[in-house]
Amino acid sequence: MAGKKGHMFENLALISYIGISMIVPIIGGVYLGRWIDSRLNSQPIFLFVLIIMGVIVAFMNLFKVATKDIDKKKRK
Amino acid sequence: MVGFGPRIVYEIPIFDGIPLSDTVVNTWIIMAILITFAVMASKRLETVPRGFQNATETIVEFISNLTAQTMGSDKLFFVPYMGTLFLFLVFANLWGLIGLRQPTADINTTFALAILTFIAIHFFGAKRKGVGTYLKGFLEPLPFLLPMNIMSELSTPISLAFRLFGNMVGGFIIIGLLYSALTSFSSMIGLSFFPILQAGAPVFFHLYFDLFSGVLHSFIFVMLSMVFISIAMD
Numbered sequence: 481m482a483g484k485k486g487h488m489f490e491n492l493a494l495i496s497y498i499g500i501s502m503i504v505p506i507i508g509g510v511y512l513g514r515w516i517d518s519r520l521n522s523q524p525i526f527l528f529v530l531i532i533m534g535v536i537v538a539f540m541n542l543f544k545v546a547t548k549d550i551d552k553k554k555r556k
Numbered sequence: 557m558v559g560f561g562p563r564i565v566y567e568i569p570i571f572d573g574i575p576l577s578d579t580v581v582n583t584w585i586i587m588a589i590l591i592t593f594a595v596m597a598s599k600r601l602e603t604v605p606r607g608f609q610n611a612t613e614t615i616v617e618f619i620s621n622l623t624a625q626t627m628g629s630d631k632l633f634f635v636p637y638m639g640t641l642f643l644f645l646v647f648a649n650l651w652g653l654i655g656l657r658q659p660t661a662d663i664n665t666t667f668a669l670a671i672l673t674f675i676a677i678h679f680f681g682a683k684r685k686g687v688g689t690y691l692k693g694f695l696e697p698l699p700f701l702l703p704m705n706i707m708s709e710l711s712t713p714i715s716l717a718f719r720l721f722g723n724m725v726g727g728f729i730i731i732g733l734l735y736s737a738l739t740s741f742s743s744m745i746g747l748s749f750f751p752i753l754q755a756g757a758p759v760f761f762h763l764y765f766d767l768f769s770g771v772l773h774s775f776i777f778v779m780l781s782m783v784f785i786s787i788a789m790d
């Protein structure tokens with residue numbers, strides 16, 4: 481069982497991670513989509529598909545961070 | 557005006573020349589310091605610690621307690637990795653205090669460290685859960701989410717690397733700009749022979765960008781590595 485002090489630092493680190501963990505998949509999707517589109521000459525299909533996927537992944541990351549401790553309690 | 561990217565300080569004259577940037581040289585110096593420290597600290601260990609051994613044991617105990625609290629006491633074999641990561645990052649981020657370029661202000665260093673953590677997450681996750689269960693985890697909660705799960709996992713090291721790099725290179729650039737501004741300002745008011753402004757004024761910025769931000773971000777990097785590895789293993 482983790483001590484209270486360790487838990488506080490752990491959660492502070494995770495809070496500071498939320499922002500960047502949401503922006504990275506979206507920007508990654510934009511770059512990847514543009515690259516695939518320029519290769520296949522299919523503007524803008526892959527760009528839009530990968531941006532939408534990036535947004536979904538951003539929320540999945542947020543969900544994972546937010547429900548990290550809830551999952552643990554359920555398993556016990 | 558020169559850019560803020562890492563400079564090439566030397567070229568090893570084999571295979572058409574291998575360029576050595578100041579990042580690499582600074583990393584070697586930090587490695588030498590840490591290795592010397594480790595050799596000196598582990599020599600002549602006594603049951604009742606005195607002086608230098610006391611200080612070393614405090615560091616080891618701090619990292620060991622932190623790992624036990626965050627990851628659980630069944631994952632204590634991560635203490636050497638986390639300790640190395642933490643000490644290296646603290647040294648690397650504080651490198652700006654002595655006026656040299658921080659190795660962490662180079663995306664190659666931070667990305668290499670993030671890839672180490674990424675490999676640890678997936679290797680130990682697969683080892684603890686079994687390869688089958690681990691691969692099945694990518695199909696959860698629904699099988700068509702597989703590409704999104706892969707994207708989510710790949711975004712972890714990128715976020716880790718870019719946040720450390722961004723914070724460090726931001727501090728490095730602001731301090732570099734501040735020094736050049738103070739230099740031109742002091743030559744404007746006729747103090748170029750006596751750099752009083754450059755000596756006093758940037759202290760606060762060094763305190764914030766090097767000391768506070770540097771230690772905080774090495775701590776956060778290590779903490780997030782611990783959290784992600786323990787999430788993957790539980």
